[in-house]
Amino acid sequence: MASSTHEERNKTLAALTSSALLLPAYNVAVADAPPDFTEIGMRYSKYTEDDLPAKKVFGGRSQRMDVDVAQFHLLAPVSDDWSVAVDVGWEDLSGASPWFVGESLADDGDPKVAMSGASIEDTRTEVSVTTRYYFDTGTAGINYTYSDEDDYESNALSLDGSLNSDDGLTTYSASVSASDDDITPTQGNYPTNTLAATKDIRSAWIGVSRIISKRALMRFGLSYTYRDGYLTDPYKYKDNRPDERKEWTASVGYRQFFVEQNAALHVDYRYFDDDWDIASQTLDVAWIQNVGQDITVAPFIRYYTQDRAKFFSVVVNDDDDNNYFSDDYRLSAFGAFSYGLRLNYEIGNWSINADAERYQTDESWGLYSGEESPALVDSWRYGVGLSYVFK
Amino acid sequence: MKYLTGLLLPLMLCGCETVQPWERGILSKDEMQWQPNVMETRLRNQVYASKEASSGGTGAAGGGCGCN
Known part of the structure; x- marks a missing residue:
């Protein structure tokens, strides 16, 4: 009897400290045990893009996008094995975006960007609700997310689950999601490529995480995403994309704690591939x-x-006879470095955090070759947040 | 496929040691979590997804946005 009780206790403890310490599901961190206390958090962030230099744009130096973001987060226990999380985000966007790229007759045919003008004004509201059930050997969650903009509405539902091995060293996870999106471009100075359209997204992900020592964790993940519908950018003048896209990712993550330094190393890598011939690689390292x-x-x-999409070209010529075409810099070959700093200060039940990140792009930094788009973007992002735990 | 093999090989080869539940204190520290700050992670991923041609990898994809 005593042995059985001891075994039960070990099993419970193993479940509470399994390798799914945080399980990725729907891009939201999820612990594998319900929170002991209610947590709330608020955050303000600013995202701002550098002006495009005069030599790269028709009509001189041009401003780009600025976004103000406010976020709210709530995570609360409902019972011993049940939790609910609510995330709300508000964004206020303004500025200009590349409209098309053309050859400048005044500069030996150099490609230059024609901007949309300072015409974009939009707000976005996103509400995301997750409820999660915790059982002895894993978790099961369901999430609904609604996002609304002047020109875009999205309804997304996802389910996820995780299962721990008996010893709690390995956690197997999976999630599936479906999203139905409506696009209704705002009519302004320039004609849009559509007046109304729809897009569906279906996605699945599987992962395994593993405790590999007393101080190290590792995880792997594979995902498949299918996009179907209107995938063209409605505002870009020279843009017509396939109405279907299939994407795959493979990712690996590693966490190592260094006792002497009292610090942790985070390393994450992702390989991405799709049927538009876009491949990408991402490496994230934090200390x-x-x-x-x-x-x-x-x-x-x-x-x-x-890598660039197969139908991308820096300048789309009107006499090209291609079904699909785009000069969107986001489909070009390029490399990007971003770097920054996060600070966190705990005072009693309060936590104050701040972060700043610089993002810079260049075609020559990429591993894949391709002609540089003049519209590549550099940006800053910074934010401050406050959270409180009701202990 | 070669990338997949490269990714999974370390898991197959790693000499994972048995770590008892009472030895996992360090692993449950905040700084060892996969995503340390939920709100910042959400925003950061959204910014990358709106300025790059690829996204995802840490879960099933969510809904889209009209991000410019």
Whole structure:
């Protein structure tokens, strides 16, 4: 009897400290045990893109997008084995976006960007609700997310589950999602490519995470996403894309704690491939340094490189006879480095955090060759947040 | 396929040691979590997805947005 009780206790403890310490599902961190206390958080962030230099744009230097973002997060236990999480986000967007790329007759045919003008004004509201059930050997969750903009509406549902091995060293996870999106472009100074259209997204993901030592964790994931419907950018002048896209990813993550340094190393890598011939690789590295009991300082760096879509060209000529075409810089070959710093300060039940990130792109930084789009974007992102735990 | 093999090989080869439940204190620290800050991670992933041609990898994809 005593042995059985001891075994039960070990099993429970194993479940609570399994390798799914945080299970990725629907891009939201999910612990494998319900929270003991209710947590709330708020956050303000600013995203701002650098102006395009005069030599790369028709009509001189041009402003790009600015976005103000406010976020709210709530995670609460409903019972011993049940939790609910609510995330709300508000975004206020303004500025200009590339309209098309043309050859400049005044500059020996150099490609230059024609901007949309400072005509974009939009707000986005997103509400995401997740409820999760925790059982002895895993979790099961369901999430609904609604996103609304002036020109875009999305309804998405996802289910996820995880199962721990008896010893809690390995966790197997899976999630599926479906999203139905409606596109109704705002009519302004320039004609749009459609007046109304729809898009469906179906996605599945499987993963396995593993405790590999007392100080290290590892995980692997594979995903497949199918997009069907209107995938063309409605606002870009020279843009016509296939109405179907199939995407695959393979990813690996690693966490290692260094006792002497009182710090943790995070390494994440993702390989992406799709049937538009876009392949990409992403490497994320962060060092989370504890400073005393209450402060963490975390520098991070990210490298990203992608190949161009098969129908991308820097300048789309009117006499090209292709079914599909686009001069969208986001479909070009390029490399990007981003780097930044996160700070976190715990005061009693309160937590204050701040972060800043610089994102820079260049065609020559990429592993895949291709002609550089003049519309590549550099940006800043910074934010401050506050959270409270009701202990 | 070669990338997949490269990704899975370390898991197959790793000499994972048995770590008892009471030895997992370090692993449950905040700084060892896969995603340390939910709100920042959400925004960061959204920014990347709206400026790059690829997204996902940490779960099933969510809904889209008209991000410019």
